Amino acid sequence: MSTNSKLTEPIIRVTDVSKVFGRQKEQALKLREAGQSKYEVEQATKTTVAIYNAHFEVKKGETFVLIGLSGSGKSTLLRCLNGLVEPTEGTVYLENTDISHMPKRQLQEVRRNKIGMVFQNVGLLPNRTVIDNITFGLEIQGVSANEREKRGKKALEMVGLNGQAYKRIYELSGGMQQRVGLARALASEQEILLMDEPFSALDPLIRRDMQKLFLDIQGEVQKTVIFVTHDLDEALTLGHRAAVMKDGEIVQLGTAEDILSQPATDYVKLLVQDVNYGKIRLAKDAVVPVETAAYEYESPQVVLRRMRTNHLSTIFVLDSADRLLGLMSIYT
């Protein structure tokens, strides 16, 4: 995870949101409140409490992750944030405006101008050019052709596809198409982006690439992103903070360090066990090359930048004779 000093203002506030699917909504919530599990309530009422009592804030410029197993309520909660799902209880505020019970037409405006959504399958138009695909959303929003071209090219540069602007989508490899999808999302007009498992279907190598690319671009554009994943590694890599969901409830909310060092429940402990330990079998596999160390005479800004580039939260600090002085962490 990375730090960002601008992360102070809340842009989205979710207060005590519950979402119930089924007929016996009140009864289901009552039973849930009395301590019955989501499953027990389903058995008793044929009604699903998909989200129970969620509250959190997302700050401007933050990448906020919702993480949990399939069925834990991530997509439902995400869809509450742009009004695609109306909460049964509670309120979602977007910059202090209640958007959870807004008329449809007004919501469409909000989605067009403020809060965009990226789906798992990229949904590019195969017969249009790369640049057309990237700027399609901008065209709908009435951004001028000049400006569209400028932004489109900038986005392509960010994803390393400069030369491909006038190729058609079907001419590109799968990995390149993914890049175009990401460029389109991040070049969009909206300040807030909802991303529902955008990389989950990708094979691990391309996925790693896309995660790196996401960090690079997000470092530059600094949108507010709410990112859904079932992969804790991905959550910890991409997010400033993450909310861990289980059976419709947020069981822990915090930074990578919070979650890894102090898992709040046995469930989080189980999730955390797989991180690193599963992937890194020997300490030597986790060693970061020495060129990513820092020297005591370097300015903190320079060191932080190097840490960001290399996706490190901690770095060794050496004196001019390469002796180890200690560690520098983004959290200090």
Ligand SMILES: Nc1ncnc2c1ncn2[C@@H]1O[C@H](COP(=O)(O)OP(=O)(O)O)[C@@H](O)[C@H]1O
């Ligand atoms: N439209 C719906 N009607 C009924 N139940 C739903 C609907 N959407 C989601 N659910 C239920 O809500 C719970 C959360 O689902 P979802 O938000 O899709 O979870 P996730 O995205 O974490 O896999 C699940 O139990 C799911 O079956």
Ligand SMILES: [Mg+2]
């Ligand atoms: Mg989902």
